[in-house]
Amino acid sequence: MIKRILAASAAVAMSACFAQAQEVKIGLVAPFTGIGAEFGQQADRGIEQYLKLNADKIKPYTIKLIKRDDKNPSGADSKVAVQELLTQENVEALIGWIYSPNAFASAPVVTAGKKLAIITNAGTAHITLTSPYWVRTSFSMWHSGFPLGEAAAKILKAKTAVVGYSDFPPGKDELAAFKRSFEANGGKVIDEIPMGGPAQVPDFTPFFQRAKDAKPDVFFVFIPAGDHSAAVVKTYGALGMKEAGIKLIGPGDITQDTKLQAMGDAAIGLITMHHYNADLDNPENKRLVAAWHKDYGANSTPDFMAVGAYDGMAAIVHAIQATKGKLDGDAALASLKGWKDVSPRGPIMIDPETRDIVMNEYLSEVVKGADGKLHQKLLATIPNVKDPCKELKVGPCAGSN
Amino acid sequence: MIFGIDVASMVLGGLAAGMVLFIVSVGLSVTMGLMGFVNLAHGAFAMLGGYIVVLAMKSWGIGFVPALAVGFILTAAVSIILERLLYSRLYKAAELDQVLFTIGLVFIFISAVTLIVGPENQPLFIPDALRGQLNLGILHYRTYSIFLIVVGVTIVLGLWLGFERTRFGAQIRAAVDNRRMTESLGINIDRLFTITFAFGSGMAALGGGLGAEFLGLDPQYPLKYLVFFLIVVAVGGPGRVFGAFYAAALIGVLDFALKKYLPQGGTLFIYVLTILLLLWRPQGLFGKSA
Numbered sequence: 001m002i003k004r005i006l007a008a009s010a011a012v013a014m015s016a017c018f019a020q021a022q023e024v025k026i027g028l029v030a031p032f033t034g035i036g037a038e039f040g041q042q043a044d045r046g047i048e049q050y051l052k053l054n055a056d057k058i059k060p061y062t063i064k065l066i067k068r069d070d071k072n073p074s075g076a077d078s079k080v081a082v083q084e085l086l087t088q089e090n091v092e093a094l095i096g097w098i099y100s101p102n103a104f105a106s107a108p109v110v111t112a113g114k115k116l117a118i119i120t121n122a123g124t125a126h127i128t129l130t131s132p133y134w135v136r137t138s139f140s141m142w143h144s145g146f147p148l149g150e151a152a153a154k155i156l157k158a159k160t161a162v163v164g165y166s167d168f169p170p171g172k173d174e175l176a177a178f179k180r181s182f183e184a185n186g187g188k189v190i191d192e193i194p195m196g197g198p199a200q201v202p203d204f205t206p207f208f209q210r211a212k213d214a215k216p217d218v219f220f221v222f223i224p225a226g227d228h229s230a231a232v233v234k235t236y237g238a239l240g241m242k243e244a245g246i247k248l249i250g251p252g253d254i255t256q257d258t259k260l261q262a263m264g265d266a267a268i269g270l271i272t273m274h275h276y277n278a279d280l281d282n283p284e285n286k287r288l289v290a291a292w293h294k295d296y297g298a299n300s301t302p303d304f305m306a307v308g309a310y311d312g313m314a315a316i317v318h319a320i321q322a323t324k325g326k327l328d329g330d331a332a333l334a335s336l337k338g339w340k341d342v343s344p345r346g347p348i349m350i351d352p353e354t355r356d357i358v359m360n361e362y363l364s365e366v367v368k369g370a371d372g373k374l375h376q377k378l379l380a381t382i383p384n385v386k387d388p389c390k391e392l393k394v395g396p397c398a399g400s401n
Numbered sequence: 402m403i404f405g406i407d408v409a410s411m412v413l414g415g416l417a418a419g420m421v422l423f424i425v426s427v428g429l430s431v432t433m434g435l436m437g438f439v440n441l442a443h444g445a446f447a448m449l450g451g452y453i454v455v456l457a458m459k460s461w462g463i464g465f466v467p468a469l470a471v472g473f474i475l476t477a478a479v480s481i482i483l484e485r486l487l488y489s490r491l492y493k494a495a496e497l498d499q500v501l502f503t504i505g506l507v508f509i510f511i512s513a514v515t516l517i518v519g520p521e522n523q524p525l526f527i528p529d530a531l532r533g534q535l536n537l538g539i540l541h542y543r544t545y546s547i548f549l550i551v552v553g554v555t556i557v558l559g560l561w562l563g564f565e566r567t568r569f570g571a572q573i574r575a576a577v578d579n580r581r582m583t584e585s586l587g588i589n590i591d592r593l594f595t596i597t598f599a600f601g602s603g604m605a606a607l608g609g610g611l612g613a614e615f616l617g618l619d620p621q622y623p624l625k626y627l628v629f630f631l632i633v634v635a636v637g638g639p640g641r642v643f644g645a646f647y648a649a650a651l652i653g654v655l656d657f658a659l660k661k662y663l664p665q666g667g668t669l670f671i672y673v674l675t676i677l678l679l680l681w682r683p684q685g686l687f688g689k690s691a
Contacts, residue, residue, distance in 0.1 A: 033515075
């Protein structure tokens, strides 16, 4: 009898041990409170949807997601969160980083921790050079800014542009990217207007008034994703810039899916370059959007932040399978170099040299659909864009790690 | 001529922003002058008003102007409850206690709004008549800005009449100038203050609703704009209605001009100017000297 109990408990203990070996702990670092809480929610839901829609790809492993709130773009809270995840929770890989300053601040800890770290949003071009363990499934600012400069000159036939940007590293990146390719294609940037910091939505009227007075063909605006975009579109409409013949263009942050409907008709005609919008016509995206509506309501929509996290989790799942659940930092990293997948944004690949994403960029225009809602109409696809900042070795992108 | 139009559009844009600052801050100015109470939660009432306006329009389908009235009334009502229950206990407390209490209240408001409505910005849909551009003869300008200027001027005239021509206004002026003397004349200061506080909060709510078009509306609102509200009160001089009006107009126009012509300086200039001004006149431009 006693023997039997012993044997049974040993079996239970062993199976528990076995089950534990199957579980992989992943740390998610994103803002869940404060001004960025909605971004954290997008990332969280993107991961949730990936795990739900691709349950068969994860077997026989299970993923335990441990979430830490990095609150704000200060960097300090993010660094502490990463440290806790690595040293107290002993996670096998990290995912998240909405804000660039937080990724910069966390880089030394990530390097010391020697675990795979997937950036699902933060877009300053040279972040990936700050630690050899970074892999980015979101974008670099240059991914959108550089092709848009060329498209503005060639497709939109613009000769002059004014650039308005939020004054922080991604804003300066985007300005540099756009300016370089716009001027290389015969355009001229006639004014550059810093429009306050990223943390607060300013009243854009003075800045836009300045841009309007300069009478450019296109007004290129970069603002961080989130609440800035509605104010940008409102101010553009209210100052009569459209009637003055000035086209508003920018990366997809100005037409973020979650903010688009609230902008109203003032948004019609906006032209953006981006790697994702919820209207993209491909089976992967249709599946994601349908599941999203079902789980979070018909008025809810995934945006590029959700898709960055969705693909980030896909990368982690690939690394788990490739390393047989061990996720040893260097082996996990090696398995992702050159990794390809079909994402809701189209085909993607991790560039083996830069660990940054290679993906399509889509030139889109906001139109009003038959359903009375705003949609993004595809104008042109620029295939397989590699981060031009690192390709051209511009400024800090010329460095290596 | 072109330069003239530039200047005119700058002044109009700045005045419009200034009017919102004035409408929100005037209540803060009067309550600060009246009780010396540092109510850092004043912006929370502006936010509350803004949310009531947006939600009333969305869920009840009422128009912008009736929604503003609802925002005014409900916010004033909430502020009376808070004033009687909480604020009134701290009138004699040290300034640090008042500051800690009201900033705590701000955080409660932020969390409550995040919990109930959500963290995202709430879009406000102003009536079509107020959208677009208005032809002013020499130039076209944003209709809503002109509307705000008209509303702001109407309000300051109304307040001036109320302050200078009514018995209640005289009581407030007396209490601002010398509270103990006023009390000894048999005027019920507690009641006076409750009414003024409620009215000031209602005004803040009105400003929150009117300003949402370009200040936006999200749970961080009370902290984002707190400094601007305080600058208006400090520069205008606590307790001075016209002081707050001139200060708000001045700050609105200066801020607009500096942002337009020197955007590289960001928001820096307005703070530097405020510091210089307060070094020169600590009691504010229009405050009485201590």
